[in-house]
Amino acid sequence: MSSIDTLAAAPTSARFMELLRTFRSLTERKQKAIEMLRSRYQTGVDKLEFAQSQINVMQAELQRLRPELIRT
Numbered sequence: 927m928s929s930i931d932t933l934a935a936a937p938t939s940a941r942f943m944e945l946l947r948t949f950r951s952l953t954e955r956k957q958k959a960i961e962m963l964r965s966r967y968q969t970g971v972d973k974l975e976f977a978q979s980q981i982n983v984m985q986a987e988l989q990r991l992r993p994e995l996i997r998t
Contacts, residue, residue, distance in 0.1 A: 937945075
């Protein structure tokens with residue numbers, strides 16, 4: 927490798943700072959994407975929990991009305 931090739935490959939402080947900014951930007955974007963997915967997942971879990979509670983209420987109501995339904 928010649929000295930010219932070595933100089934071209936050597937990182938400068940400006941290039942290093944540019945790489946750091948790029949890394950930070952990419953990291954922030956990925957964190958936002960992950961947070962959005964986590965929020966969607968949590969919303970889905972909350973809806974499933976609510977649906978389960980409603981099913982439990984309806985099952986209790988059905989059990990309470992069962993004797994009347996059998997008579998009819």
